Amino acid sequence: MIELRFHSRGGQGGVVAGKLLAVAVFKEKRHVQAFPTFGVERRSAPVMAFVRIDEKPIRIRNQIYEPDHVVILDASLIGMLDVTLGLKPGGTILINSPNPPESFHFRDGFNVVTVDASTIAVRNGLGSITQPIVNTAILGAVAKVLGCVSIESVVAAIEEEAPAKAMANIKAAREAYECA
Numbered sequence: 001m002i003e004l005r006f007h008s009r010g011g012q013g014g015v016v017a018g019k020l021l022a023v024a025v026f027k028e029k030r031h032v033q034a035f036p037t038f039g040v041e042r043r044s045a046p047v048m049a050f051v052r053i054d055e056k057p058i059r060i061r062n063q064i065y066e067p068d069h070v071v072i073l074d075a076s077l078i079g080m081l082d083v084t085l086g087l088k089p090g091g092t093i094l095i096n097s098p099n100p101p102e103s104f105h106f107r108d109g110f111n112v113v114t115v116d117a118s119t120i121a122v123r124n125g126l127g128s129i130t131q132p133i134v135n136t137a138i139l140g141a142v143a144k145v146l147g148c149v150s151i152e153s154v155v156a157a158i159e160e161e162a163p164a165k166a167m168a169n170i171k172a173a174r175e176a177y178e179c180a
Helices: 016-025 115-123 135-146 151-161 164-180
Strands: 004-010 031-038 046-054 069-072 090-097 113-114
Touching: 004 016, 004 135, 016 031, 016 046, 016 135, 016 151, 069 135, 090 135, 113 135, 113 151, 115 164, 135 151, 135 164, 151 164
Parallel strands: 004 069, 069 090, 090 113
Antiparallel strands: 004 046, 031 046
């Protein structure tokens, strides 16, 4: 089983990213769960979303406390909370950031990867320069970096679940896939 935790802020699309990833994995005929957790429902408040992927039915129904990988849609969350809490040794931390992985300092034993999903989102007209919606761009990077789903399944999920600006979202996902 592969378990992922997404860290984002309200309005960035972190919950939708988890849902789209689940749809993409389901299209590959695997078992999947996706669910969010958040406190106050307001724009910019920290939000977490969780995704479980397996080849067999998933029977557990609790929050993910020891993820295999962490996906961070807003790098400013790194200073606010311990995004590595429970992350398994050897796990990947995928960060939406224009900065290189070496600029982030975590405990040893994690693979850090960055992709500038914000710039990709803005370039494709997804959100604004101050509030980019990075969910589909980050999913392209998830497909490439984590290899837990194909980019074609991500594209199919976007086509099915995100009909507004579908082509812009697909372009963003493919661009991030190539950049990651």
